[in-house]
């Protein structure tokens with residue numbers, strides 16, 4: 001009985017030593033390289049924080065980022081990438097940290113838990129450039145994403161408060177994965193603006209990740225109609241991130257769908273809209289999408305990392321974004337035009353150009369090229385349901401938390 005106890009103690013000692021030496025390493029580096037790359041919050045250090053890193057998505061995403069992000073650093077660049085892992089579950093986060101820290105990539109790590117005596121969430125967040133949030137309850141069978149709303153809105157509101165306290169809101173990007181994305185992005189936006197009275201342009205840097213819908217649309221289309229060039233087809237998916245609010249734009253791949261009849265196409269659309277349910281059912285009460293979600297999020301984080309490392313000046317991506325700023329003005333070029341086409345909804349998943357200052361231009365033209373089924377059947381249902389989801393988000397009582 002003594003032996004396992006001893007092992008655990010020495011493991012945590014090792015962890016403590018490891019984390020403190022990492023800290024020293026960091027401080028050292030920051031002092032040496034006092035040339036400031038203007039895009040980053042801290043000199044030569046790109047910090048990605050994952051809030052909810054101990055969960056199913058969080059663990060898989062942490063692994064993908066730890067094994068892949070360093071490929072984006074240019075040769076001879078002094079830049080370090082740091083992954084900051086936060087969760088309320090201290091045991092799991094310490095285990096995750098120990099495990100990931102044996103992986104031979106030059107990405108530094110730190111693990112943080114609430115009340116961990118080392119600064120908790122503040123230490124996890126401070127100087128972050130990108131915050132990814134998979135925190136919250138996963139979906140159980142029979143639950144819709146919207147049933148999760150009340151539980152996750154509280155969790156996300158508390159995390160938003162911590163972000164407002166610890167981060168430079170004129171720089172940081174917040175990427176939200178937690179469901180229901182349709183309502184939680186409005187919760188975060190509203191909380192930052194009306195509760196914290198923040199006007200640092202953070203609305204342009206708050207994005208709900210809907211990329212799993214694009215990943216599914218591409219995969220399912222390719223199963224039915226493989227493209228002959230060996231590449232996966234690109235299928236834009238717009239609207240929201242739950243059931244009927246998800247609008248896959250298969251008409252953009254007219255070649256590949258030309259051989260399908262109407263029932264086949266409708267089935268394909270519905271598979272994308274309800275793809276999450278296939279996983280919830282198959283996991284039989286033990287979870288929802290984790291690996292595929294982490295993969296989809298990793299692609300988005302990769303784009304943001306390239307942007308903040310200065311490898312690109314901008315990229316185009318579909319995410320669920322606010323269309324109005326804190327003064328109810330259009331967030332950027334194209335938002336007025338988009339809003340006039342979507343019943344004045346204030347949030348929508350749409351292709352947009354992103355620069356280091358945030359969403360810069362909304363590329364709404366896709367709405368002008370929908371086929372009649374997408375335009376007259378899918379979009380109206382999407383708008384009707386999305387409006388309700390957005391309103392529940394905006395009406396969420398901040399004082400309840």
Ligand SMILES: *[C@@H]1O[C@H](CO)[C@@H](O)[C@H](O)[C@H]1NC(C)=O
Pocket residue numbers: 211299300303314315316317318
């Ligand atoms: C990442 O950026 C590239 C370049 O703009 C774009 O083609 C790609 O779709 C983006 N990926 C995601 C997942 O948004």
